[in-house]
Amino acid sequence: MTTGPGRVSLGPPTVDTGLAAPATTTELFDTHAHLHFPEFGDDLDAVLARAREAGVRRMLTIGTDLPSSHAAVALAGREPDVWAAVGVHPHDAAGADEAALAELERLAADPRVIAIGETGLDFFRNLSPRDAQERAFRSQLELARRTRKPVIVHCRDAHEETLGILAAARVGEIGGVMHCFSGDVAIARRCLELGLLISLAGPVTYPNPRALPEVARIVPADRLVIETDCPFLPPQPFRGKRNEPAYMAITAARIAELRGEPLEGLAARLSDNARALFGIP
């Protein structure tokens, strides 16, 4: 395949070989993947093999409703470098009744579950009513506090409301990540003030990345993590295709370039940040 005109410094462009060279000594942690989704049903072993070859040492697979949270826990139980988060996505918040939340709490007791989420607000698609989204979000923040696990926050076109709920829940005491950060520098600073980590995904590599390059530069070194959100949001050379953890090397290289620091040191530090938040070795 060919690359876009703006891509000059990330190594060979081919799908097959472009990721191996910079990645072998780079240690990456994909803090937000959906590896248990049906998109990976046919070739998950190959996807995981490519991830490991590309330096992705740890992956967190994220539940979005009860069935997918069960699937995430099952996958994490099979793969030593995959952990699970359990939660109900704002799209599915209408189904987050008391029984569902009780089941989530049972699942959260599994030793492979290291976070609650993804949860939050999505006023872009509004697939669940806003009041149901807010209720499910608050309940999962309480669950995160009770289970002493950090929270994975999803926020789209709802920054004011999301930050308000996070502040009221004193998320800094719980710990958490603003995943696939999509706001501007001012919102990034507010997330940092609340005590959240900021996670950047493939969109930082896009030709029109909005405020994301500036965000990548200003987040303190100990507050940044990285993710794929696969199968969604592949980095620029793979747009239009299914995303997978191996492609995260491209996003990491772009962030290193933006911050003006070597990839290996940055990647190791981002992994350290994630391991510290999630409490895993």
Ligand SMILES: [Zn+2]
């Ligand atoms: Zn999300």
Ligand SMILES: [Zn+2]
């Ligand atoms: Zn996600």
